[in-house]
Amino acid sequence: MGEVTEDAVLHGGAIIAAVKESGVRTVVALPDRTTAAGLLRPIESDPALRLVRVCKEDEAVGISAALSYCDHRALVLIQYTGLLDSVNALRGVAVEYGMPVCMMVGLLGKEPGVAPTASKQYGLRIVEPILDAMGIAHHLIETDEDVAKIKPAIDDAYARSQPVALLVGRRPVAP
Amino acid sequence: MMRRDECLRLLAARLPADQIVVAAYTAAFDWIALRPSPLNYISSGAMGLTSSHALGFAIGMPDRRIVLLDGDGSLLMNLGALVTIADAAPKNLVHFLCRNGTYEANGSHPIPGRGRVDFAGMARAAGYPRCYRFADLATFETGIGSLLQEEGPVFADLELEPGEKYPRDYGVMHGAQIRRDFAAALKGGAA
Numbered sequence: 001m002g003e004v005t006e007d008a009v010l011h012g013g014a015i016i017a018a019v020k021e022s023g024v025r026t027v028v029a030l031p032d033r034t035t036a037a038g039l040l041r042p043i044e045s046d047p048a049l050r051l052v053r054v055c056k057e058d059e060a061v062g063i064s065a066a067l068s069y070c071d072h073r074a075l076v077l078i079q080y081t082g083l084l085d086s087v088n089a090l091r092g093v094a095v096e097y098g099m100p101v102c103m104m105v106g107l108l109g110k111e112p113g114v115a116p117t118a119s120k121q122y123g124l125r126i127v128e129p130i131l132d133a134m135g136i137a138h139h140l141i142e143t144d145e146d147v148a149k150i151k152p153a154i155d156d157a158y159a160r161s162q163p164v165a166l167l168v169g170r171r172p173v174a175p
Numbered sequence: 176m177m178r179r180d181e182c183l184r185l186l187a188a189r190l191p192a193d194q195i196v197v198a199a200y201t202a203a204f205d206w207i208a209l210r211p212s213p214l215n216y217i218s219s220g221a222m223g224l225t226s227s228h229a230l231g232f233a234i235g236m237p238d239r240r241i242v243l244l245d246g247d248g249s250l251l252m253n254l255g256a257l258v259t260i261a262d263a264a265p266k267n268l269v270h271f272l273c274r275n276g277t278y279e280a281n282g283s284h285p286i287p288g289r290g291r292v293d294f295a296g297m298a299r300a301a302g303y304p305r306c307y308r309f310a311d312l313a314t315f316e317t318g319i320g321s322l323l324q325e326e327g328p329v330f331a332d333l334e335l336e337p338g339e340k341y342p343r344d345y346g347v348m349h350g351a352q353i354r355r356d357f358a359a360a361l362k363g364g365a366a
Contacts, residue, residue, distance in 0.1 A: 026234065052234065052263055054227075055255025062224035066231025069358055074231075093220030097354065 006112040008143040010168075012038030013175030015104075016046065018147050022154035023073045024102070026050045028060040032079035034106030038172030040077060057082030058089035065099040073158060076103040080127050083165065087130065094163035095134055101163040102154050104141075110169050116140070131165055142169035177312050179273065180338030183209050183244075185316050186271070189323060190242065195232060195361075198244035199225035200280050202273040203348065206244055208341035213360035217348050223252030226260065226270065233265035233327075236361075240267045240323070247274045247294065248286050254297070260328050261302030268328040270298070275335045280343070298330035310334040 016039065019027075027043050029051060043049050054060050057078045064074040078086075083105050094101040109121050116124045131138045137157075139149045150166060157164040179202065187210040190196070195214045198206045203217035216232070219225040229243035250256070250272060260268065276289040286292075299306040305325050309315040309332070322329060347353055 050234070052230075052259070054259050056253070058221070058224065059227040059230075059253065059256055059259055062219070062221075062227025063231040063234070065220070066228040067235045069361055070232065070235025072235040089221045089224060091221070093224065096349070097218060097220050098351075099220075 008112070008170070010038075010141065010143055010146070010170050010172045011175070012042060012172035014144055014147045015039060015141070015150065015168075015172055016042060016049075016175070018150035019075055019104075019154070020048055022151045024049070024075045024154065025072055026052060026064075026067060026074040027077050028052045028054060028063050028074055029077040030054050030057050030060070030079070030082055032077065032082070032106035032108065034079065034108050034171050035077060035104070035168055038174045039104070039168075042175050043077070056085070058086040061086055061089040061093050061101050064101050065093045065097070068100050068158070068161070073154070074102070075154075076101060078103065079106045079108055080167070081108070081123065083127065084123065084130070087134070090134065090136065090163060095136065098161045099163065100157040100161050102157050102166070103163070104166045104168060106168045112142070112170050116167065116169070127167065136163050136165055138165040138167055140167050140169050176310060176334050176336050177315065178338035179205055179275070179335040180209065180341075181312055182309075182315060182333055182335060185312065185319060186242075189319050194242060195236070195239060196242045196244060197225060197229040197232060199246040199249045199273075200348075201275070201343075202244040202246055204343050205338075205341050207347075213356040216357050218354050218357075219249070223249050223256075225249055226253060226256040229268060229270070230256070230260050230263060230265065233268040234263065237265070237267060240269065241265070243268065243270045245270060245272050247272060247276065247292075248278045250294065251286060251292075257298050257301035257303070257330075261298075265328055266326045269323060270303070270328055270330045272330070272332045273335055274332055275337065279337065295330060295332040298332075303328050303330045306330040306332075308332040308334070
């Protein structure tokens with residue numbers, strides 16, 4: 001990760017475009033400090049996306065799994081703390097049932113250019129190992145170059161009916 | 176108080192053959208015995224998520240009514256779902272709460288607040304526009320027809336006691352075949 005600098009940029013508009021290009025029609029969200037301004041706020045007013053607000057992140061796992069039966073792609077937009085809170089839901093619904101739960105997860109407080117597993121924050125250090133232990137694919141989105149990972153990851157999740165986590169490593173710039 | 180099997184039989188008699196029913200745990204086992212159908216969805220995956228699945232189906236299939244048979248123990252694990260559902264305001268969702276006051280699947284221990292918690296009141300406070308309570312079969316039988324025609328989300332608290340005991344096969348509940356059958360039935364074909 002040494003090549004990612006503190007002043008690298010991640011544009012929220014590019015992320016949203018990639019999400020829409022992936023066929024996502026519904027975003028199921030609970031505000032996350034990393035992505036609230038750069039993603040959730042513009043999504044609120046995007047006519048191409050329906051926003052479903054949840055009270056707790058594990059609800060989003062059930063909602064998006066059910067939507068997948070309806071050929072309706074959804075994206076769960078949450079903070080990493082909510083991901084951790086949803087481990088049992090992910091275990092039962094996404095992993096054991098093999099459901100395409102696609103999550104965009106803000107890594108609140110991650111140091112730019114530092115791998116999550118090397119963060120000074122305990123909670124961030126354990127995110128990827130937990131996903132690895134559960135067999136959930138994950139990708140770090142930290143610069144505009146990383147945005148190209150989004151569509152293939154979502155397409156793959158739906159093709160294989162498996163979950164995926166897109167970990168957002170810095171605050172996206174609002175469109 | 177109503178026997179669960181008798182109550183569910185009354186409900187089943189009012190539903191069309193192509194009704195999608197999302198059911199939680201103990202109610203699910205009774206339901207699939209009383210009204211077998213590939214359009215029954217009983218695979219919540221984790222306790223508490225039955226209502227979230229029902230909301231997803233309601234959003235994904237806005238032209239089809241979704242009937243939810245929730246459990247009180249399950250709903251207590253996901254009380255915020257009442258607010259989420261009311262906020263999403265799916266017109267096609269009917270949320271029945273099969274209230275037996277116990278974690279019947281886990282040794283019939285009482286739920287916290289048994290006998291005191293007002294679930295219909297909580298649903299109303301969360302924003303459900305129509306909330307009902309039924310404690311006897313005659314009133315339920317009289318009211319069920321019009322309830323099913325109302326614009327949702329509708330919440331109906333059913334005060335129940337266990338009735339006839341049906342098979343509790345968790346292998347079926349968690350197995351892949353029932354989900355494949357459901358997916359195929361949604362698409363109109365056989366699995």
